[in-house]
Amino acid sequence: MKILVVNSGSSSIKFKFFSMPEEKLLAGGSIERIGKEDARFRASVTSPPGEVTDVVAKIGDHREGLSKVIDWLLAKETELIDDIEEIEAVGHRVVHGAELFQAPTLIDSKVLRGLADCTALAPLHNPANILGIEVATGLLPKAPQVAIFDTAFHQSIPDFAYRYAVPESFYTDYKVRRYGFHGTSHSYVAKQAASYLDRPIDELNLITIHLGNGASMAAIKNGQSVDTTMGLTPLEGLIMGTRCGDLDPAIPFYMMEEAGFDTDQIDNLLNKSSGLKGVCGFNDMRDIETRASQGEAAPKLALNMFCYRVKKYIGAYAAALGRLDAVVFTAGIGENSATVRELCCENLGIFGLEIDAQKNIDVQAKICPIQKDTSTVKVFVIPTNEELEIAIQTLDLLNTKD
Numbered sequence: 001m002k003i004l005v006v007n008s009g010s011s012s013i014k015f016k017f018f019s020m021p022e023e024k025l026l027a028g029g030s031i032e033r034i035g036k037e038d039a040r041f042r043a044s045v046t047s048p049p050g051e052v053t054d055v056v057a058k059i060g061d062h063r064e065g066l067s068k069v070i071d072w073l074l075a076k077e078t079e080l081i082d083d084i085e086e087i088e089a090v091g092h093r094v095v096h097g098a099e100l101f102q103a104p105t106l107i108d109s110k111v112l113r114g115l116a117d118c119t120a121l122a123p124l125h126n127p128a129n130i131l132g133i134e135v136a137t138g139l140l141p142k143a144p145q146v147a148i149f150d151t152a153f154h155q156s157i158p159d160f161a162y163r164y165a166v167p168e169s170f171y172t173d174y175k176v177r178r179y180g181f182h183g184t185s186h187s188y189v190a191k192q193a194a195s196y197l198d199r200p201i202d203e204l205n206l207i208t209i210h211l212g213n214g215a216s217m218a219a220i221k222n223g224q225s226v227d228t229t230m231g232l233t234p235l236e237g238l239i240m241g242t243r244c245g246d247l248d249p250a251i252p253f254y255m256m257e258e259a260g261f262d263t264d265q266i267d268n269l270l271n272k273s274s275g276l277k278g279v280c281g282f283n284d285m286r287d288i289e290t291r292a293s294q295g296e297a298a299p300k301l302a303l304n305m306f307c308y309r310v311k312k313y314i315g316a317y318a319a320a321l322g323r324l325d326a327v328v329f330t331a332g333i334g335e336n337s338a339t340v341r342e343l344c345c346e347n348l349g350i351f352g353l354e355i356d357a358q359k360n361i362d363v364q365a366k367i368c369p370i371q372k373d374t375s376t377v378k379v380f381v382i383p384t385n386e387e388l389e390i391a392i393q394t395l396d397l398l399n400t401k402d
């Protein structure tokens with residue numbers, strides 16, 4: 001079965017095209033700056049490597065954008081499909097499913113109304129995801145459309161971990177609770193670790209650490225998420241590229257009083273000018289590492305703050321889990337930065353976790369164990385693949401419906 005995976009943003013569409021169940025990536029690409037004169041459509045055939053397209057031209061809206069993607073998949077040169085019906089299903093990334101959607105969901109008009117109800121919780125993301133679903137449904141009416149939620153994996157978190165200690169009405173009337181994000185990534189790497197260890201996932205206790213531009217961790221007990229660092233929004237938890245992560249909630253009020261910021265400014269400052277960028281002026285870990293190694297104080301501080309926060313949560317989640325089988329590093333920083341992994345795991349011997357310096361440096365783009373032989377906890381670096389996980393979950397859902 002050929003499955004198209006769509007990640008629709010406010011002015012972009014990213015796609016990947018898989019042959020399943022072989023998990024073979026056939027093609028992928030993106031459209032950026034939708035609505036602008038200089039929109040850019042990039043796509044390439046990956047298996048076998050072939051046609052590459054890179055065109056800058058006006059793309060009026062998401063419908064026109066997705067039409068371009070489908071026309072490209074159908075084009076003779078790509079040699080991917082001859083008929084539109086060969087796109088047998090579409091898996092959509094949806095950021096927020098609130099408590100309404102706890103699993104992959106086949107989309108119909110009722111589900112679309114439910115997605116709209118979740119919009120207040122993700123005003124920047126859900127409307128764009130819904131638009132992508134509507135456009136894909138219009139263009140591919142025969143293909144089942146499936147929603148895969150960033151939040152769904154964390155719906156197993158118990159109430160004492162997802163509730164905030166605020167008046168109950170925040171939760172009952174306004175749905176304020178921890179939801180968590182990056183669920184497809186945490187779920188994918190957890191399953192990869194289980195298959196590498198050749199053990200059933202429901203017997204494993206893991207801490208998965210997704211360190212990219214956005215960053216989050218999950219405590220996974222017997223295969224189920226029991227806590228995660230992101231909260232009502234993706235602002236809470238770890239220090240990120242430009243997001244502050246955990247903060248004394250009084251700081252925004254204090255800064256509003258003292259510096260005269262309004263709510264929009266505070267929102268902007270905490271989401272776009274904080275995190276690594278706020279501390280040292282750079283949000284790319286490569287720049288930070290280079291400058292820290294040259295002895296610059298602010299990048300060194302940013303690096304130490306970033307890793308200390310991760311380390312603190314490893315300790316917290318080890319306590320939450322009781323028994324820890326493995327820790328998994330993933331995403332741009334987690335997969336590529338030996339320095340970050342080393343600092344995050346420093347002095348964790350009390351939990352039985354020790355990484356091997358050489359194995360940590362020798363990591364390649366595949367599942368790599370990096371613990372010392374004496375470490376009772378396994379430590380893995382596992383490349384994440386959120387799009388593949390969306391295709392896998394889409395196929396699983398369609399198989400159960402048959």
Ligand code: AMP
Pocket residue numbers: 211212213214241283284285286331332333336337
């Ligand atoms: P992601 O959001 O998962 O694509 O991760 C993007 C981030 O990964 C970038 O902003 C960089 O900070 C980081 N990154 C990518 N490659 C490296 C590398 N070789 N060393 C350190 N950080 C990296």
